[in-house]
Amino acid sequence: MKIFIAILSLFYSLTLFADYKSGKKIFKQKCSSCHLPRISGEILKKNFYEKNNTMLNLGAPTVNMLAFFLVRGPEHIGDTNDPEMQKLEVADFMKDYLYKPNRKNSIIENKFLKFFITKKSMKGIVSEKEIDNIADFLVEYKKRRVVSVEKSMLKHMSTKELIETAKKKNKIIIVEAMSKTCYYCKKMDKEVFSLPIVKNAIFKNFIYIKVDIDKTKLPLGLDKRYKHMTPTFFTLSPDGKFKNMYPGAWTKDDFLLILKENLKK
């Protein structure tokens, strides 16, 4: 019994270490020569439904097709509502399929499968451990992609657009008054805002607006309150009403507390 539990916990710690990032890297090295990077659904539909694959001439599914068929398609593997369990199930399926490809077990709909070349066994080319990581990558593919696209979209919006977005999405606004020459702003960028935990906390619940006060006035009437110290952080309700002001630089923990405090109703 003890050995069984020990093996079980070893198994779990191994799967915990498997992760999205290394899966992404291995996929790029060992799979992307055939499984091309993402092509949008619109274009894929046109290629397969209207042009019989003569537009793109795909010999294998693209990475987003793989992620779709494995995770959510009509013959998908495992439980869509339990991502952790689904990773294990997808990994098991792939170990089987990659070492012994057999179209009878394919999760790809035949109307697509018929266009593809025959898959060869990857025994000795990709290890089981690597397949665990790839499973993490493919199961999380959609979620992560949406987040990163949305993040980069927000980054490129004007202040006005960001304020409108906050209202629409009912998110608290944070305005940072900063300048290019401000030492503590850069220090916070490097030591606080670069951390995934901070980035994600901001992205989930806030709309973040950086204002270079050497170039622009502060929006939403904040100019009146500003005491000419960089950085200063202001928080506002989604409809632009002032909530709080925090002059100065903050550590990761303090900044996370500030975020938390502003989520309270």
Ligand code: HEC
């Ligand atoms: C030499 C080209 C090639 C390489 C390299 C390749 N694949 Fe494939 N793969 C294919 C083709 C072609 C298909 C679809 C035809 C099939 O399933 O027989 C496919 C299908 C699949 C499928 C769907 C299986 C199904 O149900 O039909 C998965 C999952 C997959 N590949 C994962 C991988 C992973 C992970 C890697 C890298 C470790 C990889 N492939 C490397 C060509 C390749």
